[in-house]
Amino acid sequence: MAPDPASAKAGQGLANPAKWVKCARNERSLWGECQGSGKDPYRTQVDLTGPAFHCSCPSRKFPCKHGLGLLLILAGKPAAVVTAAPPPWVEEWIVKRDATAEKKAAKVAEEPPDDPAVMAKRQADREKRAVKREDRVKEGLVELEKWLGDLLRRGLAEAQQHPAQFWDGMAARMIDCQAPGVARILRRMPGLVVSGNGWADRVLEQLGLIELLLEGYRRQDTLPPQLREDVRTAIGWTAEDLDSQPAVADRWQVVGQRVEQEEQLRVQRTWLIGENNRRPALCLSFAAGMQPLDVTLVPGQVLDADVAFYSSAAPLRAVVRARRGEAGVIGENAIAFSLAEVLEQAATAFAANPWLERFPAAVRECMPVCVDDAWHLRDQSGSLLPMARSFGDVWPIVATSGGQPFTLFGEWTGREFHPLSLVSEGKFIQLESRIV
Amino acid sequence: MSSWNEFVTAALLGTERAKLPPLPEELSELLGSESKLLASAGAIALWRRCGWKPKESADTLLPARPETLPVLNRTSAAHLRQMLDGNYSGVLPEWLKAVAEIRRRIPFELIPALLKLARQRRELRSVAVAAGGQRADWLASLNPEWNFASTVAEDSWETGSRDQRVAYLQRTRVTTPAEARVKIQSTWKEEGADVRTRFLQTLETSLSMEDEPFLESVLDDRSKEVRRAAIELLSTLPESRLVQRMIERATLLVKYKPGKLLSRASLEVTLPDLPDPAGVRDGLDPKAFGHQKQLGEKAVLLAQILSSVPPVHWEKTLSAKPQDFLKAAEKQEFALAIGVGLGQASVHFRAANWAEALLDSKLERGPFVPDEMLVRILPKEKVAEWLLAQVNAGVLRKRDVSGNLIESLTRFTEPWPDPLARAVIQQLNEVIHWHYRDTLAKLANRIPLRLIPEAIPALSQEQKAAVELAGYLQFRHEAITELEKQAKP
Numbered sequence: 001m002a003p004d005p006a007s008a009k010a011g012q013g014l015a016n017p018a019k020w021v022k023c024a025r026n027e028r029s030l031w032g033e034c035q036g037s038g039k040d041p042y043r044t045q046v047d048l049t050g051p052a053f054h055c056s057c058p059s060r061k062f063p064c065k066h067g068l069g070l071l072l073i074l075a076g077k078p079a080a081v082v083t084a085a086p087p088p089w090v091e092e093w094i095v096k097r098d099a100t101a102e103k104k105a106a107k108v109a110e111e112p113p114d115d116p117a118v119m120a121k122r123q124a125d126r127e128k129r130a131v132k133r134e135d136r137v138k139e140g141l142v143e144l145e146k147w148l149g150d151l152l153r154r155g156l157a158e159a160q161q162h163p164a165q166f167w168d169g170m171a172a173r174m175i176d177c178q179a180p181g182v183a184r185i186l187r188r189m190p191g192l193v194v195s196g197n198g199w200a201d202r203v204l205e206q207l208g209l210i211e212l213l214l215e216g217y218r219r220q221d222t223l224p225p226q227l228r229e230d231v232r233t234a235i236g237w238t239a240e241d242l243d244s245q246p247a248v249a250d251r252w253q254v255v256g257q258r259v260e261q262e263e264q265l266r267v268q269r270t271w272l273i274g275e276n277n278r279r280p281a282l283c284l285s286f287a288a289g290m291q292p293l294d295v296t297l298v299p300g301q302v303l304d305a306d307v308a309f310y311s312s313a314a315p316l317r318a319v320v321r322a323r324r325g326e327a328g329v330i331g332e333n334a335i336a337f338s339l340a341e342v343l344e345q346a347a348t349a350f351a352a353n354p355w356l357e358r359f360p361a362a363v364r365e366c367m368p369v370c371v372d373d374a375w376h377l378r379d380q381s382g383s384l385l386p387m388a389r390s391f392g393d394v395w396p397i398v399a400t401s402g403g404q405p406f407t408l409f410g411e412w413t414g415r416e417f418h419p420l421s422l423v424s425e426g427k428f429i430q431l432e433s434r435i436v
Numbered sequence: 437m438s439s440w441n442e443f444v445t446a447a448l449l450g451t452e453r454a455k456l457p458p459l460p461e462e463l464s465e466l467l468g469s470e471s472k473l474l475a476s477a478g479a480i481a482l483w484r485r486c487g488w489k490p491k492e493s494a495d496t497l498l499p500a501r502p503e504t505l506p507v508l509n510r511t512s513a514a515h516l517r518q519m520l521d522g523n524y525s526g527v528l529p530e531w532l533k534a535v536a537e538i539r540r541r542i543p544f545e546l547i548p549a550l551l552k553l554a555r556q557r558r559e560l561r562s563v564a565v566a567a568g569g570q571r572a573d574w575l576a577s578l579n580p581e582w583n584f585a586s587t588v589a590e591d592s593w594e595t596g597s598r599d600q601r602v603a604y605l606q607r608t609r610v611t612t613p614a615e616a617r618v619k620i621q622s623t624w625k626e627e628g629a630d631v632r633t634r635f636l637q638t639l640e641t642s643l644s645m646e647d648e649p650f651l652e653s654v655l656d657d658r659s660k661e662v663r664r665a666a667i668e669l670l671s672t673l674p675e676s677r678l679v680q681r682m683i684e685r686a687t688l689l690v691k692y693k694p695g696k697l698l699s700r701a702s703l704e705v706t707l708p709d710l711p712d713p714a715g716v717r718d719g720l721d722p723k724a725f726g727h728q729k730q731l732g733e734k735a736v737l738l739a740q741i742l743s744s745v746p747p748v749h750w751e752k753t754l755s756a757k758p759q760d761f762l763k764a765a766e767k768q769e770f771a772l773a774i775g776v777g778l779g780q781a782s783v784h785f786r787a788a789n790w791a792e793a794l795l796d797s798k799l800e801r802g803p804f805v806p807d808e809m810l811v812r813i814l815p816k817e818k819v820a821e822w823l824l825a826q827v828n829a830g831v832l833r834k835r836d837v838s839g840n841l842i843e844s845l846t847r848f849t850e851p852w853p854d855p856l857a858r859a860v861i862q863q864l865n866e867v868i869h870w871h872y873r874d875t876l877a878k879l880a881n882r883i884p885l886r887l888i889p890e891a892i893p894a895l896s897q898e899q900k901a902a903v904e905l906a907g908y909l910q911f912r913h914e915a916i917t918e919l920e921k922q923a924k925p
Contacts, residue, residue, distance in 0.1 A: 009521070009523070012518055012521075012523060013523075013907070016907070016910060018892075018910060076511055076514060148474060152447065152450060152473055152474060153450050154450045155447065155448055155449045155450025155454075156447045156448045156450075157448045157449065157450075158450065200444050200447065200448050201440075201444055204443065204444055204447045204477045204481070205477070205478075205481040205485075207447075207474055207477065207478075208474055208475070208476075208477035208478025208479070208480070208481045208482075209478055209481070209482075210474075210478075211474035211475045211477070211478045212475065212478035212479065212482070215475055215478075339490065343488065343490070347485075347486040347487065347488070348486075350482065350485050350486050351482070351486045354478070354482045367496065367497060368497075369493065369495050369496060369497060370495075370578075371491075371493045371495055376491075376493070378493060378495070378496065381492075382492045382493055382494060383490035383491075383492055384490050384491045384492060384493050385490060393548065395548035395575070395579070396544075396545040396546075396548050396549070398497075398548075398575065398578065399544045399545055399547045399548050399571060399575055400544040400545050401497070402499065402500035402544065402571055402574060403496070403497035403498055403499035403500050403574070404499055404500075414485035414486075414488055415485075415488075424544070429545050
């Protein structure tokens with residue numbers, strides 16, 4: 001939950017009741033006063049329903065180390081936290097939070113009927129912007145097509161000689177013309193070009209994907225609406241119109257989470273699987289610089305919630321809407337599939353949306369094995385899934401397995417498997433993440 | 437149908453040079469005549485991605501043996517995670533030992549990180565293996581880097597690196613000393629001098645007269661370094677032929693009469709001649725250790741001879757009481773050489789009564805046999821007494837000499853007795869800023885657990901190092917107490 005390892009460490013340091021002048025809780029919130037470097041102690045509070053944090057310290061990190069420390073005390077030494085009536089400064093904050101939440105809800109519920117003239121103007125502006133963007137994208141993609149044509153005429157062997165700027169330049173151009181999705185694919189290329197054996201395979205595959213995207217965009221009017229949505233999302237339009245999508249109610253297992261740095265942005269992928277509908281969902285959270293990522297979806301939890309999916313030929317990306325009751329925990333109830341089932345699901349999804357980069361794989365009764373000097377996932381039938389080369393330390397997985405099959409969850413790209421969490425002896429364990 | 441590889445080749449060459457391979461029928465229908473290389477590639481890549489077939493393998497992992505011990509609770513697991521992340525990791529040896537004592541094991545997923553750390557920190561190895569249960573042993577059999585944790589590392593003698601072979605010998609010496617010696621002898625002629633020396637040094641563990649014939653033969657080794665290692669070992673075996681020869685030499689040099697009612701004990705010491713070839717073979721060397729400048733060449737020989745004579749010899753053959761003997765030696769012309777020789781002999785043969793007498797006596801030992809060296813062979817209570825006296829005398833506050841005292845304090849293998857701990861706690865604030873965090877952590881590890889609540893308030897809130905040390909003590913207290921709670925059925 002910590003924004004970075006340093007905060008996690010500092011939070012650990014503060015997870016000591018002795019560092020706190022006071023620390024107490026009631027059903028709703030947790031608060032404490034911590035003597036920092038300032039004159040007055042910092043007042044730290046946590047809304048346990050979120051969790052949401054507030055602290056009077058000057059830290060720009062969020063949540064700050066004080067909030068983390070307080071939560072760690074509650075988790076590690078609940079005896080040190082007395083139950084009490086909240087002091088005014090806590091009460092005020094909670095009331096304010098509730099008020100804001102109500103206001104938001106009220107606003108959504110009954111959007112005040114604005115002046116029709118203003119509404120019309122807004123709508124017109126929006127449309128004008130949309131048309132302008134459409135033109136810029138179209139222009140940019142034409143340029144890209146020519147560039148790709150040149151590239152392919154001369155051959156990839158020659159393209160290999162180009163410096164990274166060759167690809168990055170075109171990526172920057174795609175950002176300019178508001179097609180950031182294409183830019184993301186292009187930015188991967190310099191890495192792939194130097195990725196050693198089979199580089200041409202990987203480069204051609206990605207260029208092929210771009211070409212399909214161009215093709216799809218040219219023919220978007222003839223495509224089914226959902227695939228059209230996928231093409232536009234892959235190019236870089238933000239999916240809209242989520243409100244009209246029906247929400248899916250279920251008990252959702254939060255099976256894994258991964259944060260990756262993309263340029264200036266941190267991207268957090270949280271994977272959910274419905275307990276009854278057995279359907280996967282992906283919740284994204286983006287943060288620039290020190291901005292916080294979403295902390296409300298904690299791996300290992302089971303949420304009774306409504307989840308709304310973005311329109312797609314292979315619906316995956318989603319948003320958690322309403323949550324009900326206390327969260328449960330994943331254990332023996334973990335949803336998992338045979339390896340053959342997972343590959344089948346993934347193939348269906350990739351076929352429906354060719355620009356899907358990864359698919360959640362929850363594999364039951366598998367174990368890590370080392371074949372030809374590389375770690376694989378092996379299921380009971382003997383089928384092997386290669387583990388991602390970029391995945392750091394496979395040993396905690398091996399240690400937990402002990403040569404016995406268990407349930408492993410991760411991301412499947414169609415080439416390699418990146419483990420994220422596992423369930424062993426009824427216990428959910430999150431992997432790799434050094435951030436608590 | 438053309439294969440993906442043909443497309444990759446065409447793409448590498450470029451469409452200027454290569455002909456576009458024909459598309460598979462199913463796809464060419466879809467793409468129509470205007471299809472290009474790229475679109476084909478995209479389509480086939482997708483095709484391949486969706487139709488990806490896993491390889492198969494019959495390999496599995498041999499299952500680990502079932503665990504016999506229950507796992508630690510979550511709080512203790514969190515403590516371990518913190519220590520493995522580098523916070524308070526000085527508590528690890530004590531904590532791991534306690535885990536084994538309460539008959540629990542650490543969670544599986546944390547074993548690799550612990551083994552990785554134990555690979556660097558030798559002192560953690562045996563306790564890490566014990567706390568890791570069956571799974572640690574099993575993991576070690578899969579990763580050669582962790583073979584120190586494996587009970588089945590027989591081949592490390594045949595194929596291991598020098599360090600691995602030494603580690604193998606050290607392990608074997610504990611259980612079957614003779615086997616280790618036979619192993620050393622089996623390759624003795626092929627090893628270089630430095631390897632021979634390291635191997636010989638492993639015999640220190642479980643050294644006995646059974647090793648003596650081999651060691652005696654090593655006195656003819658061509659390397660001086662190897663011979664020295666053998667002499668060091670033989671000098672601690674009272675029955676060894678080397679020690680017997682030294683006793684013979686010493687008997688000629690030392691004349692002692694115990695005191696009677698009215699007369700004091702008398703001692704007469706003659707300096708030896710320069711060594712004959714037999715003496716040289718036994719390591720006698722007037723320039724040994726570079727002591728000759730302070731002592732004189734012949735006095736060095738005297739010290740060397742005395743250092744290989746068990747002090748109990750003087751008690752038995754000359755009815756010498758340690759105090760009287762030392763008192764008589766004080767006035768000798770070569771008092772320093774006698775002090776050094778007797779001091780080293782006390783250490784060699786672990787003669788605690790002589791060590792104690794030497795500490796009390798005025799007989800000089802120069803810088804060659806410091807008090808700390810003698811203290812080490814005293815019984816625990818005596819060591820604690822001596823340490824307490826040193827601390828109370830303010831030695832900790834004397835910056836330049838406190839290093840030795842701190843080493844003695846941290847070498848003390850058990851928690852300090854309360855009076856000693858209280859004395860150190862009282863002075864911690866004053867000495868804290870002189871020392872590295874690691875040194876302070878080592879001191880903090882020796883404070884008995886139940887005194888920690890006393891120690892923390894005694895530490896200054898003003899100094900950063902003191903606040904840190906308080907945090908360290910607090911953590912140690914919590915982590916170990918949490919383990920003790922789990923010991924109760």
